[in-house]
Amino acid sequence: MNKRELDPTSSPWAPFGVQLRRSREARGLTQAQLARLIGCDPSHVSLVELSHRPPSLKFAMKADEVLETGGTLTLMYWQHRHTALVPGFPEYANYEAKAAEIRLFSIGAVPGLLQTRTYATAWEAGNIRRGTATPEQAEERVAFLMTRQQCLERTPPPLLHAVLDESCLRRPIGGPEVMVEQLLHLEALAAKPNILIQVAPFALGEDRPFSSPVTLLAMPDRKQLSYTETEVRGFLDRDIDTVTPLVKGYDRLQVEALNQASSVAMIGAVRRDYEWTLT
Numbered sequence: 001m002n003k004r005e006l007d008p009t010s011s012p013w014a015p016f017g018v019q020l021r022r023s024r025e026a027r028g029l030t031q032a033q034l035a036r037l038i039g040c041d042p043s044h045v046s047l048v049e050l051s052h053r054p055p056s057l058k059f060a061m062k063a064d065e066v067l068e069t070g071g072t073l074t075l076m077y078w079q080h081r082h083t084a085l086v087p088g089f090p091e092y093a094n095y096e097a098k099a100a101e102i103r104l105f106s107i108g109a110v111p112g113l114l115q116t117r118t119y120a121t122a123w124e125a126g127n128i129r130r131g132t133a134t135p136e137q138a139e140e141r142v143a144f145l146m147t148r149q150q151c152l153e154r155t156p157p158p159l160l161h162a163v164l165d166e167s168c169l170r171r172p173i174g175g176p177e178v179m180v181e182q183l184l185h186l187e188a189l190a191a192k193p194n195i196l197i198q199v200a201p202f203a204l205g206e207d208r209p210f211s212s213p214v215t216l217l218a219m220p221d222r223k224q225l226s227y228t229e230t231e232v233r234g235f236l237d238r239d240i241d242t243v244t245p246l247v248k249g250y251d252r253l254q255v256e257a258l259n260q261a262s263s264v265a266m267i268g269a270v271r272r273d274y275e276w277t278l279t
Contacts, residue, residue, distance in 0.1 A: 086229060121138075166199055
């Protein structure tokens with residue numbers, strides 16, 4: 001039987017269908033076999049691949065589980081469904097999911113890939129109270145974040161290097177209990193072989209290379225991308241002339257920040273301070 005070619009530009013859901021077929025064929029499964037593993041009719045898989053029927057969130061999540069895609073399909077589902085994300089961010093998230101190396105610098109808040117669900121929910125609760133997000137939008141953002149974090153579990157996982165300004169540890173998002181859980185999570189993440197966490201202490205003062213958050217991606221083909229964000233939109237930059245200075249600045253930041261052992265020690269010390277307030 002002739003296989004119908006898929007055009008990823010033919011409809012809004014076509015990229016999802018293309019990725020579903022590629023992932024299915026990479027696992028050596030027929031549509032009928034995949035349908036049986038997911039628990040749906042084979043015609044449903046065919047219709048989704050042809051973008052004649054949109055997938056449900058349950059379908060995307062189950063397909064990710066069966067095909068071991070590291071959450072790629074669920075991420076694509078949320079990218080299409082999103083109504084609450086900063087313009088420009090869904091494009092970045094698509095590259096983040098495929099990156100070989102992710103380098104982050106964050107000020108004032110733990111970066112999303114390292115957040116616990118409780119911390120992320122507390123952050124969004126602030127947006128709700130200020131009227132900058134509805135409860136539905138906040139829930140969507142947290143769900144999208146949890147899907148993004150699955151990229152850290154793919155095989156092989158990306159190398160994640162995060163430098164946190166000391167303010168990320170000391171700003172009490174959600175209160176002491178939330179912060180204790182979050183800082184314990186950072187300590188656990190730092191023990192993983194593919195994750196490096198450093199702290200840029202306040203003592204760096206004016207010698208800290210960056211004054212705003214920066215994200216750098218190294219793709220499997222070695223291309224370097226950067227992502228920055230304002231309050232209203234995000235900017236993905238592929239221009240080597242503007243990305244290279246950020247890469248050099250990050251290299252310097254790695255040298256100036258505390259090493260991982262000292263960073264983990266500081267994270268633990270701050271955590272104990274929060275624990276003390278709970279006694």
